[in-house]
Amino acid sequence: MASGHDDDQYVNVFDVTPYIPALNSVAPGPPYLARLDLDLSGNINVFDMVPFIQLLNKPCTP
Numbered sequence: 001m002a003s004g005h006d007d008d009q010y011v012n013v014f015d016v017t018p019y020i021p022a023l024n025s026v027a028p029g030p031p032y033l034a035r036l037d038l039d040l041s042g043n044i045n046v047f048d049m050v051p052f053i054q055l056l057n058k059p060c061t062p
């Protein structure tokens with residue numbers, strides 16, 4: 001369920017890159033994307049990227 005955004009079950013830089021064009025965007029967008037708004041705050045910022053930075057280069061199997 002909580003797989004990487006490119007669905008390869010592995011968290012790496014490719015799961016973070018979708019945030020770059022959407023950064024600092026607000027709902028409903030575009031470029032805002034609800035799937036990137038992990039804290040459901042209605043905008044996309046660095047706090048939504050934190051989980052990926054912490055998991056970087058680690059496997060994320062369910």
Ligand SMILES: [Ca+2]
Nearest residue numbers: 004006008010
């Ligand atoms: Ca991935």
Ligand SMILES: [Ca+2]
Nearest residue numbers: 041043044048
């Ligand atoms: Ca957010």
